[in-house]
Amino acid sequence: MSGMTRPANLLFEVPSSTQRRFGLWVESFGSFPTKPAAWIVRGRRLGGFRLMFVERGSGWLETPVTKKIPIAAPCLIYLFPGLVHSYAADDWWCEHWIEFAGPMAESFEESGFFERRRPLLPLHDDREIPEQFSRVHAALREPHLLAGSLAAARLHELLVLAHGLRTGLRRASSDLRDRSSEESSEDGFDPIVHRAIDWIRDRATREMEAAGRGRGALSASGRLELRPEDVAAELEIGYSTLRKRFKQATGFSIKEYILSLQLRRAKELLIYSSNPVEEIALRVGFADPFYFSRLFRSREGASPSEFRERRERGPVQVALVRRGRTADVAR
Numbered sequence: 001m002s003g004m005t006r007p008a009n010l011l012f013e014v015p016s017s018t019q020r021r022f023g024l025w026v027e028s029f030g031s032f033p034t035k036p037a038a039w040i041v042r043g044r045r046l047g048g049f050r051l052m053f054v055e056r057g058s059g060w061l062e063t064p065v066t067k068k069i070p071i072a073a074p075c076l077i078y079l080f081p082g083l084v085h086s087y088a089a090d091d092w093w094c095e096h097w098i099e100f101a102g103p104m105a106e107s108f109e110e111s112g113f114f115e116r117r118r119p120l121l122p123l124h125d126d127r128e129i130p131e132q133f134s135r136v137h138a139a140l141r142e143p144h145l146l147a148g149s150l151a152a153a154r155l156h157e158l159l160v161l162a163h164g165l166r167t168g169l170r171r172a173s174s175d176l177r178d179r180s181s182e183e184s185s186e187d188g189f190d191p192i193v194h195r196a197i198d199w200i201r202d203r204a205t206r207e208m209e210a211a212g213r214g215r216g217a218l219s220a221s222g223r224l225e226l227r228p229e230d231v232a233a234e235l236e237i238g239y240s241t242l243r244k245r246f247k248q249a250t251g252f253s254i255k256e257y258i259l260s261l262q263l264r265r266a267k268e269l270l271i272y273s274s275n276p277v278e279e280i281a282l283r284v285g286f287a288d289p290f291y292f293s294r295l296f297r298s299r300e301g302a303s304p305s306e307f308r309e310r311r312e313r314g315p316v317q318v319a320l321v322r323r324g325r326t327a328d329v330a331r
Contacts, residue, residue, distance in 0.1 A: 023104035040088040048101035050079040057093025112251030168194040
């Protein structure tokens with residue numbers, strides 16, 4: 001790479017001690033609008049993470065983990081600290097990159113948000129990720145001391161958006177993933193997992209709408225029952241197989257995903273209805289209200305009753321009560 005032209009939009013950031021305590025920071029941003037095939041990156045080893053967005057063109061990437069694999073724009077390429085890699089365009093390509101580091105970045109990798117064995121993420125026609133890349137760049141150009149923190153926050157969102165696209169927890173701008181194969185592809189797409197997520201979402205949405213039309217009248221409700229075993233039966237796949245593939249594709253268990261839907265609905269019922277906690281527990285699928293309360297507290301740091309009371313008393317009202325007065329505060 002000796003003699004290479006200086007990248008466009010090249011920006012460096014020096015993270016402050018505060019940013020380091022937050023655990024995620026951006027170190028640099030740059031672009032090559034037209035990078036020719038002659039500019040080969042060969043045998044490089046980075047000290048941190050690099051996320052590359054290949055906007056146009058095609059090429060190849062090689063690591064000891066993946067061997068040589070083709071690249072076709074638009075896509076993301078994840079490069080990892082300490083992992084030797086080589087890459088180049090076939091003819092030319094347009095690339096942008098973000099170098100980042102920190103304990104939170106390492107946690108993202110440990111949680112499966114990006115993996116060394118799957119460094120590519122095809123974007124198809126998704127527009128959110130390219131736009132978020134531009135937002136990180138815009139943040140670094142801000143002429144104030146918070147620019148680095150703002151860039152890190154937008155990077156965090158970018159990494160989550162990319163993980164959501166890979167796993168199916170977020171859909172592309174126009175979903176092009178109508179594939180007939182039941183096997184996982186090299187980019188991490190697993191049709192079985194997508195079908196499971198779609199079925200769970202559809203079932204939960206239908207029951208939530210039946211329960212919460214108008215948000216003020218949540219009395220006519222059925223119990224939300226979403227068992228992983230039922231999802232497996234609906235998809236005609238073994239439960240152990242579904243559990244393994246769901247965890248592999250998303251980074252967390254199918255039970256955790258269902259639980260997140262149940263607790264979201266519980267919060268809505270706690271805020272927008274006056275139903276007792278015991279009834280809400282049953283509606284979201286918990287036969288034992290005491291277990292529901294313990295689980296809610298472990299996730300939210302407050303019991304269901306405390307959560308409801310906090311929402312009913314806004315900050316202004318709480319302050320007035322502490323002074324010995326009460327007032328109706330618009331919510």
